[in-house]
Amino acid sequence: MIHAVAVQQGEYSLSLLTRLKTWRSADWLPLVCAVICPIPVVGQSNNPLPPFVADTAMVSGFERFGSHAEIPERQAGSLLISELSCTACHASDDEWLEPKRGPRLNGVGNVVQQDWLRRYLADPHQVKSGTTMPHLLVLLPDAERAEAIEALVAFLNTQREPFPELKAGGVNPVVHEFWKRGDQERGTRLYHSIGCVACHEPDADYETVESKPSAIDELIEQLDQEEIVELGLAAAARRVKSVPHGDLTGKYSLRSLAMMLLDPARVRPNSRMPSLRLTPQEAADIATYLLARSGTPVSDVVPVTPTQALVDRGRDLFVELRCSNCHEVTGIKNYKPAKPLAELDFAVRSSCLEEPSADMARYRLDEMQRTAIRFVKNGEEPRDRSDADEVSFRMLQLNCFGCHERDGLGGVGRFRKPYFETVGNVDLGDEGRLPPSLGNVGRKLRPQALAAVFQPKSPPHRRYMTIRMPSYPTSVVELLISHLPVADGVDKSDELQVFTGSKLAEAGRDMVNTGCVQCHPFRGESLPGVVGIDLNEVTSRVYPRWFYDFIHNPNDLKNRTRMPSFFPNGRSNRPDLLDGNVALQISAIWAYLKNLEHEPLPEKIETARSANYELVPTDKPIVLRTFMNVAGTHAIAVGFPQGVHYAFDAEQVRMAIAWKGRFLDARGTWFERFTPPANPLGEHEVMFSPGHLFVSDDPREFQFGGYRLEANGVPTLLYRYGNCSIADHIEVADEGTLKRTLKIVASTFGEDVVLRAHAGRKLIASGPSTYTDEQGLSVTLPENMASTGSLQQSDDEQEWLIPLKVDGSTTVVLEYQW
Numbered sequence: 076m077i078h079a080v081a082v083q084q085g086e087y088s089l090s091l092l093t094r095l096k097t098w099r100s101a102d103w104l105p106l107v108c109a110v111i112c113p114i115p116v117v118g119q120s121n122n123p124l125p126p127f128v129a130d131t132a133m134v135s136g137f138e139r140f141g142s143h144a145e146i147p148e149r150q151a152g153s154l155l156i157s158e159l160s161c162t163a164c165h166a167s168d169d170e171w172l173e174p175k176r177g178p179r180l181n182g183v184g185n186v187v188q189q190d191w192l193r194r195y196l197a198d199p200h201q202v203k204s205g206t207t208m209p210h211l212l213v214l215l216p217d218a219e220r221a222e223a224i225e226a227l228v229a230f231l232n233t234q235r236e237p238f239p240e241l242k243a244g245g246v247n248p249v250v251h252e253f254w255k256r257g258d259q260e261r262g263t264r265l266y267h268s269i270g271c272v273a274c275h276e277p278d279a280d281y282e283t284v285e286s287k288p289s290a291i292d293e294l295i296e297q298l299d300q301e302e303i304v305e306l307g308l309a310a311a312a313r314r315v316k317s318v319p320h321g322d323l324t325g326k327y328s329l330r331s332l333a334m335m336l337l338d339p340a341r342v343r344p345n346s347r348m349p350s351l352r353l354t355p356q357e358a359a360d361i362a363t364y365l366l367a368r369s370g371t372p373v374s375d376v377v378p379v380t381p382t383q384a385l386v387d388r389g390r391d392l393f394v395e396l397r398c399s400n401c402h403e404v405t406g407i408k409n410y411k412p413a414k415p416l417a418e419l420d421f422a423v424r425s426s427c428l429e430e431p432s433a434d435m436a437r438y439r440l441d442e443m444q445r446t447a448i449r450f451v452k453n454g455e456e457p458r459d460r461s462d463a464d465e466v467s468f469r470m471l472q473l474n475c476f477g478c479h480e481r482d483g484l485g486g487v488g489r490f491r492k493p494y495f496e497t498v499g500n501v502d503l504g505d506e507g508r509l510p511p512s513l514g515n516v517g518r519k520l521r522p523q524a525l526a527a528v529f530q531p532k533s534p535p536h537r538r539y540m541t542i543r544m545p546s547y548p549t550s551v552v553e554l555l556i557s558h559l560p561v562a563d564g565v566d567k568s569d570e571l572q573v574f575t576g577s578k579l580a581e582a583g584r585d586m587v588n589t590g591c592v593q594c595h596p597f598r599g600e601s602l603p604g605v606v607g608i609d610l611n612e613v614t615s616r617v618y619p620r621w622f623y624d625f626i627h628n629p630n631d632l633k634n635r636t637r638m639p640s641f642f643p644n645g646r647s648n649r650p651d652l653l654d655g656n657v658a659l660q661i662s663a664i665w666a667y668l669k670n671l672e673h674e675p676l677p678e679k680i681e682t683a684r685s686a687n688y689e690l691v692p693t694d695k696p697i698v699l700r701t702f703m704n705v706a707g708t709h710a711i712a713v714g715f716p717q718g719v720h721y722a723f724d725a726e727q728v729r730m731a732i733a734w735k736g737r738f739l740d741a742r743g744t745w746f747e748r749f750t751p752p753a754n755p756l757g758e759h760e761v762m763f764s765p766g767h768l769f770v771s772d773d774p775r776e777f778q779f780g781g782y783r784l785e786a787n788g789v790p791t792l793l794y795r796y797g798n799c800s801i802a803d804h805i806e807v808a809d810e811g812t813l814k815r816t817l818k819i820v821a822s823t824f825g826e827d828v829v830l831r832a833h834a835g836r837k838l839i840a841s842g843p844s845t846y847t848d849e850q851g852l853s854v855t856l857p858e859n860m861a862s863t864g865s866l867q868q869s870d871d872e873q874e875w876l877i878p879l880k881v882d883g884s885t886t887v888v889l890e891y892q893w
Contacts, residue, residue, distance in 0.1 A: 131441045133205030134158040135274065136471035138316050140484065142443055145310060146471070150464070152451035154471050155444055156416075158347075159207050161427070163400040164413040171460075171468055172416065172451075175345045177208065177401040182236035184378050186331040186342070189228055191322065196224045200439045203321030209427070209436035211396045223392055229381035230389025234404055238334050239341070241355060253355040254333040254362065261357075262364030268541040269351055271361070272494045273477045273487065276317035278368075283493040284500045286508070290774040292489055306773070315477070315488030324369040328376045333362040340548050346473065349545030352531055396434075421449045462562035466517075469554050478510040478542070486512070496541045501606060502708050504726065506637045508540060515621075515632050517559030518566070524616040525556050539606035566620035570669075573619040574662035580674055582653055583667025586660055588677040589649060590639065593700060593744060598671060600680055602745045614669040626661045630780065637709065639700060639725075640781030643793045648784045679745060688742040689756065692716045695788035701744040701753040705762060706731035711782065712753065713790060714738035717807040720757065728777040728794050729767055730805075733813060733852075733891060734760040761852040761893045764834035768817075769796050770876065798822045799881060813891040821881040830877040832856055832889060838866060838873045846875050855890040 134141075134155055141151030153171040156162060160174035183192075191202070197220065199208045212220045241249045250256055266272070267281050288296070295303060295312045303312050323332065335341075337358040339348040353361070366373045393399055394409045425432040428445045440448075460468075467484070470476055476485025487495060487509050495508045516525070527533045531546035587597075587610075594607040601609075614622070624631065627645075629638035641648055642657050653659040667674055675681065690697050692714040703710040709726035721733040736757025744753050767777055776797045782790040785804075792803040799821045808814035819828070835848030844861030847853040856864070856877065864877040879885060 131205075131439045131444060132159060132200075132207045133316070133318065134207065135316075135318060135474045135477065137444070137447070139476070140471070141447060143310065145484065146467070148447065148450045150468055150471070152447035152449075153468070155448050156451060157472060159209075159438060160401050161448075162416055164397050164411075165416040165419060166412060167416040174401070175207070175347065175472070178343045179341070179403045180231060180234050181403060181405050182234060182238070182342075184232045184235040185238065185376055186328075186335070187231075187326055188328070188374070188376055189232065189379070191325040192228050192231065193224055194325075196227060202325075204319045206321070209438045211398070211436050213437040214431065214433070214435075226385050226389035226392055227398075228389070229385040230393055231404075232378055232381060233386055235378060236405065238330070239338070241337075249355050254330040254359045256356065257329065257333070257359035257361075257363030259360075259364050259367050262360035262362070265357055265361050266364055267494050268496060270478070270542045270545065271351070272491060273542070274318045274474060275320060277491075277494055281494075284496055286493060286496070287502065287504070288492075289505045292492070294774060295489070311489060314490050320365070322369075324366050324371045324373055327362075327366065327373075329359070329362055329366060329373055331376060332366065333358040336361055340551075344548070346547050346551040349473070349547055350531060351543050351545055397436075416452065419452060421452050462558040465558045466555060466562045469552075469558075470513075473547070473551070475513070479513045481513040481516075497539050497606070498541060501539065502702075503539065503606070504637060504708055506635070507606075508542075510540075510542060510544075511537075512633065515563050517561070517563035519563075519617050519621045519625075519632075521616060521618060522556060522560070525559065526552075529556075536608050565618065567618060568620050570614075570619040570665065573623050574658075574665055576653075576659045576662050576666075579653075579659065579663035579666040580670050581667075582660070583663035583665070584674060584677060585652060586641075586649065586664050587667060588679055590641065590700060591664075592677045592679045594637075597676055597680065600676055602680060610668055611671055614665060619665065622665060623661050626664060627657065630778070635778070643781035643783045646783055648782065648790075650784070688745065689740045690714060690738050692738060696790070697738065698782075698784070698788075698790050699739060699741060699744060699753070701739070701741070703731070703752050704754055709779075710753075711790070711792070712739055713805070715807045717811065718757070719807045719811050719813060720755070721805060721813060722755075723792060723805075725779045725792075727765070727767070727774075728779050728796075729765070730763045730815075732760060732762055733893070734758065735811065759893065761850050761891075763852075764831075764872065766831060766834060766872075766874075767796075768831055770829040770831055771796070796828070798826055799828060808890060810892075815889045815891065817887040817889075819879070819881050819885045819887065821883065821885075824882060826881040828879050828881060830879055830887060831874055832864065832877050833875040834869075834872050836872060838875060850893065852891065852893045855892070857888060860887065 136146075136154050137151055137158075140146045141154060146154075150171075153169070156167075156172045158175050160176050162172045163174040163176055195202045196212065199206050199210055212223055215223060241253075263278070263281065267277055267283075291308070291311055294306075295308055298306070298308070303309055327335070333355070336351075337353055337355060339350055340346055390407065393404065393407060394411055397411050397413070399407050399409055400411060419426070421428065424430060425435070427435050427438055428440060428448060431437045463482070467482070470479075470481065470485075475481075478485075478487055480486030492505075492509065495510075497503050497508045501507070520528070526549070528544060529547045529549070529552045533546075535544065537544075587595075591610065592602055592605070594605060595601070596605055596607065596609040596611075598611045599609060621632070625633070625638075627642055629636045629640055641660075645657060647655045647657050647660055649655065649660065653663065690699065693716055696716070697714040699712045699714075701710050701712055702708050703712065703722055706712070706722040706724045707726050709724060710722050710731070711725055712720065712722040714720045719733070719735050720738050722731050723729070724731040732755070734755040734757045736759065738756060739753045740756060741753065767774075771777070776795075778795045780793040780795060780800075782792045784790055789804065789806050792805070794801055794803070799819050801820075802818040804816045804818075806814055833846050833848065833852075833854040835850070835852075837849050838846045839848075841847040841853055842855065844858045845853050845855040846866075854875070855861075860877060864875055867874050867876050877887075879887070
């Protein structure tokens with residue numbers, strides 16, 4: 076946090092920060108990151124989050140983005156004014172400044188311990204670090220403050236709205252006094268897996284399942300601070316601060332905390348704490364875990380009966396201090412306004428922002444927060460806001476960015492990712508365990524489907540994730556539902572305008588049988604081990620135009636998606652079906668899925684499991700998307716009739732393994748996915764170096780684009796490297812060797828690239844244009860090209876590097892022999 080670190084660094088950093096305010100953010104952000112926002116050192120990505128004690132009022136969106144100048148200044152200041160509920164007293168007609176307000180206190184006498192309430196009123200921030208509640212009694216003399224606190228506690232003790240009665244059902248049984256039946260161990264697992272730690276601090280000693288870091292995280296591990304800033308990765312590299320819990324044991328009983336977790340919106344209608352769709356038992360489990368962490372015994376909330384005079388004095392104070400402007404209580408409807416926001420003079424020495432006087436509240440703010448608020452008050456009047464602005468601001472308020480990325484902002488923090496897992500710890504990569512990006516979601520989902528995402532009784536679509544999508548009241552998310560489609564440029568064309576042809580369902584069944592069945596269930600039926608999204612009713616959830624565009628080229632709409640392209644470069648990999656007409660084939664898939672309830676399931680799902688699933692290439696190669704130990708979860712295995720085979724890792728965009736003899740058994744891919752992976756059945760295996768074929772310091776330069784099947788059934792792999800597009804064709808040559816032909820096309824003339832032709836612990840020249848590694852794998856290049864290369868040492872590997880200048884188009888041929 077820039078402001079917190081600056082204070083700790085002393086006068087130099089504060090002076091620097093003052094100067095930075097006069098510069099454009101593009102000028103000072105890298106300097107701030109490098110000088111007063113140190114990046115964690117290399118090798119700490121799996122470390123637990125350190126305890127976080129907020130020195131100021133904590134607003135998650137401002138803390139993560141506003142304090143680092145990653146959102147517009149007006150948005151940052153407006154977020155603070157809204158979340159601090161300034162306009163609950165200082166009215167404004169700006170919708171962005173509508174106050175969050177505080178929790179409903181109608182039942183606080185049954186929910187909160189009186190001793191905690193006394194301590195909290197005496198110093199809110201001391202008792203709950205980071206609270207957005209101001210100190211209302213700070214200017215009173217000690218004796219008067221103590222009297223006021225006793226009066227307020229007495230009044231609040233009369234607010235005893237009963238807990239709601241839970242209705243039991245067959246699906247949702249409720250045990251008598253369920254809050255006493257919580258299990259701490261279950262609660263620990265739930266807290267760390269369903270999404271609580273997206274905002275709150277995990278336990279330092281909680282062990283997560285080891286998972287492969289993303290390409291970006293791996294890159295960050297290898298960079299120093301200066302390089303991280305230069306590459307624009309400061310936001311991805313830094314820790315995301317946790318929302319503090321405060322003294323939960325001193326505040327709640329088991330019952331009151333379990334009831335709050337079960338339905339947060341009943342107490343906190345602003346939904347900054349959303350519902351995670353807990354069952355009563357789950358709520359009891361998490362409450363038991365949270366209250367056991369302090370080691371302090373938990374007691375029931377025992378109401379007392381104060382004198383009527385003290386209650387009356389407390390009621391008067393509740394209005395006088397403007398508590399009723401933020402909090403709902405039974406028996407008070409009074410509202411005590413202060414001067415409207417537009418009439419406030421922030422240039423005066425004394426205000427709610429600093430050095431309050433008279434009846435002013437005291438907020439714990441730092442200079443950066445005060446500056447952001449003053450910018451909104453003193454800056455230009457708000458102009459017309461775009462739909463994208465409205466979406467972004469609402470997501471900041473609800474902290475949607477804590478889990479979801481949109482337009483390059485937010486997403487799960489680097490150090491929180493280990494807590495996001497798949498059911499059964501199946502390795503599906505980041506896309507299979509992290510919440511999805513919300514880019515283009517308004518273009519994708521129909522309004523009723525978008526609204527259903529937030530509804531508490533809607534079934535989850537990503538059942539393979541342990542994290543849960545929170546539910547929200549409609550009033551809280553209706554702005555998102557209305558603005559997202561416009562912000563994302565939705566095309567509402569109906570299916571008759573998008574799709575062509577008729578009576579295509581049978582062909583569509585054939586198309587989905589080609590690849591979709593390996594990742595998706597259909598009507599709840601799937602190949603064993605398949606854990607993707609069920610495609611039943613997908614045509615009622617997504618717009619036809621989005622469906623067409625996504626199937627046509629998934630990466631255009633969702634960068635780095637696991638979804639493969641069936642139409643690389645706009646050409647079908649099933650030229651035998653509907654004459655290879657892409658538009659007809661996509662239309663056929665839609666037709667089949669639309670009528671799925673009345674169509675037979677895909678053929679592979681209906682196939683008996685007792686069949687022999689060893690794949691034996693005969694007259695044409697066999698191409699199988701599968702999961703392999705060496706080639707990863709995005710493996711493309713290619714088997715040739717000549718008995719020479721290879722597997723390509725489409726995630727890392729590299730050749731992974733080659734072998735001879737028998738090909739693969741597909742049972743693990745079709746029926747027992749992930750257990751075991753589809754490893755080679757043959758022998759004479761050779762492993763390729765984990766690095767890419769072209770030298771690069773940034774793995775983001777490589778992007779796989781699918782493959783096309785040539786007339787002879789051999790796939791040509793398509794991918795991009797920087798400014799170059801590459802067609803990678805691997806086939807069997809004479810005497811059991813693999814011949815690899817690379818056609819490199821550069822978008823700029825004279826592009827310089829370096830081919831990494833071979834790599835191994837020890838490379839030995841075995842011919843004028845051949846090098847052989849310790850496995851016996853030999854790589855041969857044309858002599859004129861080999862002569863330009865050199866052998867270089869890189870860490871514990873030797874690399875055979877060939878410099879290339881791509882003048883428009885260049886072809887490279889490599890031969891592998893072992």
